[in-house]
Amino acid sequence: MSKAKSQINQQFELNVYNSITSLDKGLYSEIVDAENPFLEYEFLEAFEQSGCVGSHTTWNPRYIVLTDRDRIIGAITSYIKLDSYGEYIFDWEWARAFDSSGLNYYPKLVVAIPFTPATGRRILVHPDYSFEECAEIMVKRLIDLSIEENCSSIHFLYLTENEYDFLDKLGFLRRKTHQYHWKNRNYSNFDDFLCDMRSGRKKQIRKERKSLDQMGLQIQTLHGGEIKEEHMDAMWEFYLDTHSRKWGSPYLNREFFDLMFQNFRHRLVFIMANDGNDWVGGTFNVVKNNRLFGRYWGTRYNYKNLHFECCFYGLIDYSIRNGIDIFEAGAQGEHKFLRGFAAVPTYSSHLILNEGANKAIGDYLVREREYTDHLITQYNRQSPLKYLYGK
Numbered sequence: 001m002s003k004a005k006s007q008i009n010q011q012f013e014l015n016v017y018n019s020i021t022s023l024d025k026g027l028y029s030e031i032v033d034a035e036n037p038f039l040e041y042e043f044l045e046a047f048e049q050s051g052c053v054g055s056h057t058t059w060n061p062r063y064i065v066l067t068d069r070d071r072i073i074g075a076i077t078s079y080i081k082l083d084s085y086g087e088y089i090f091d092w093e094w095a096r097a098f099d100s101s102g103l104n105y106y107p108k109l110v111v112a113i114p115f116t117p118a119t120g121r122r123i124l125v126h127p128d129y130s131f132e133e134c135a136e137i138m139v140k141r142l143i144d145l146s147i148e149e150n151c152s153s154i155h156f157l158y159l160t161e162n163e164y165d166f167l168d169k170l171g172f173l174r175r176k177t178h179q180y181h182w183k184n185r186n187y188s189n190f191d192d193f194l195c196d197m198r199s200g201r202k203k204q205i206r207k208e209r210k211s212l213d214q215m216g217l218q219i220q221t222l223h224g225g226e227i228k229e230e231h232m233d234a235m236w237e238f239y240l241d242t243h244s245r246k247w248g249s250p251y252l253n254r255e256f257f258d259l260m261f262q263n264f265r266h267r268l269v270f271i272m273a274n275d276g277n278d279w280v281g282g283t284f285n286v287v288k289n290n291r292l293f294g295r296y297w298g299t300r301y302n303y304k305n306l307h308f309e310c311c312f313y314g315l316i317d318y319s320i321r322n323g324i325d326i327f328e329a330g331a332q333g334e335h336k337f338l339r340g341f342a343a344v345p346t347y348s349s350h351l352i353l354n355e356g357a358n359k360a361i362g363d364y365l366v367r368e369r370e371y372t373d374h375l376i377t378q379y380n381r382q383s384p385l386k387y388l389y390g391k
Helices: 025-029 041-050 092-100 131-148 161-169 190-194 199-214 229-246 254-263 306-321 355-381
Strands: 002-008 012-017 059-068 071-081 108-111 123-125 153-159 173-183 218-223 268-274 279-288 291-299 326-328 342-352
Touching (some): 025 071, 041 254, 071 131, 108 131, 123 131, 131 153, 161 342, 173 306, 173 355, 190 199, 199 306, 229 254, 291 306, 306 326, 342 355
Parallel strands (some): 108 153, 291 326
Antiparallel strands (some): 002 012, 012 059, 071 108, 071 123, 153 342, 173 342, 268 279, 279 291
16 A cells, blocks of 8 residues: 655656555566566565565565556665664664664665675666666655654665765765675686686685595476476575574575465575485575676585585585676675685665764765775785786
8 A cells, every 4th residue: 555645757656555565566677677576576475375474573674666657667675673683784784873872773674685695776766767866766766755754864885886886976975895706707618617716715615526436416497397396395404504503593484485376486595415315405596687686595414515515615616607707795794705706796775864874974985995995805815816916
């Protein structure tokens, strides 16, 4: 149901909705870009239908939607947040500073994909229309919405560099963090990729891959319709096991996995290990055109090097065979750096509505950006990738 409605530039209309199901799927799909699977209708709908987001959770959707007559020409997916879990751009210190000053940090307004630290466009605009014009209309409505909802701040997470620069012009603070991404340099096969590695790492990677054969494990790559119910059943168990050991309560539930199987399987890539009797480990990954995103990993047993095969090597192999340009393996993990992933900047933009807090956080972010740039440079200077080493 629409929360707000106004006439913009005579023919443009701006609305705020509380559910993706309020939008026409076909019209919305026209504005989703070619490399972003996580803003597709089916993915956002699965979050809502499974109850992983919604008014009873700490992720309460607000969709800013711009239309031209009966055509959707722009959208921003945002959430009223009551905590900072599941975001992966950490602002706990900001929340504590607000609290110590007697200010409320929550609720806040977050423009992000829940539980998904993957880079992609956050401001969708139809290619037939001016990005800057439509984006400014929607961002200004987002600012008004944050005031209406008594939010302390607005946070765009894992957005593109172009959006980062655009929001800077509108007064948003710039934050830079880093991840490790794999880049395809037109490799013909996995051995060709290894030729880009220094000899010590090359030998270690070959040794790690060979060890799985010696243990009798069979590694399979499954995409789209090759994924069956038995594979999704096993993947759900792996996901639960990882969360129970590392993070406690999982963010996602079984219904979300079922909806992925029913409506989003064409975007899924599984790397799975079988010991001859049963599935013993694997990864849940998402692909769209020339980008691959690693998401969930788990195993029933502690097989040495299985994590590296399922999370990195098998997916690099898949990327080379399928012409994938960029493989994002997810948040954190310096072990990725040692296995052919380069340190790259990731971007977020923040508007703190309290003037004093905005200045204090802005001053801090200047220093943090300098440190992040230094860190990325230092990592890549020590990279086992020969084309980065020493730069």
